[in-house]
Amino acid sequence: MRTISSERLIMRPWDADDADFLFDLESRWETVRFLGPQAKPMTGRSEAVESIIRRRTIDDPIHGIWAISSRESGELFGNILLKPIPLSIDVEGEAPVEIGWHLHPDAQGAGYATEAASAVMT
Template sequence: MDGTDHLDRITLPVTTQRLSLRLFTADDLDDMHAYQGLESVARYLYRPPRTRDRCAEVIEKISAPTGWSKDGDELVLAVTRADAPGVIGEVVVKLAGAHAQQVEIGWALHPEHEGRGYATEAARAVASLAFDTLGAHRIFARLDVENTGSAKLCERLGMRREAHLVENDLDGERWGSEYVYAALVHDLER
């Protein structure tokens, strides 16, 4: 973005009223696999469910972020409840355009924890992190048009639907269409 590595400005864990967002550790393998291994979660991510071994590889990669200065740099945080052990999902911020300060945000939650506002609470926290600490000018989220829960989450955050990409991604033999939601700092309900 400005050549500065903003990751050193982040104090972890990021806490909300009910959640704690922190880096993944090797101890989170079973929890991650419990949701990333589900077809219902992978369906909206345009990839097959992750095996336990693949989850271990991912955790090894994301447990120590390398920087925040070039396109593709990302920070993936485990979502945990403040009142219970275990990881219930994850949120991600990805530097999609360093020069233009564009940051993609995303989330995945174990279906057992859906419908309680956890994803909205975690997404709101990571959106604030993107703007307040990581220097984003604009955040955006790409989601499958059939993922109505994530579309409603974007709207709850104050993001606007900017695009409808028709059959723009191929998952095996299924063409998927996407919505792109985006916000500037003054758009968000914080």
């Protein structure tokens, strides 16, 4: 999976060392509540480890689930997803994409989601 950068951010593949952050992020109802009808907070660090393993299996030149981190400090802020929507094929036969993100509450309100989305879409 590719690494993408913007002015302030690096969007990179999730790493095993990110498990504590991912667990902190996704054990919070306020950050997972919009992830679909089956959304539920993680209840153990092992779920974060398993999720990172699944995320790292995505081998696509365009789509993926990236960790969003500070370009300057490496601090993790959240994640961003870009995936095809296969049931919504357009007239040219192409699947449009879904983009989604969620940020740690400490990283919200700084424009990171907008910056990350713009970078991933280019």
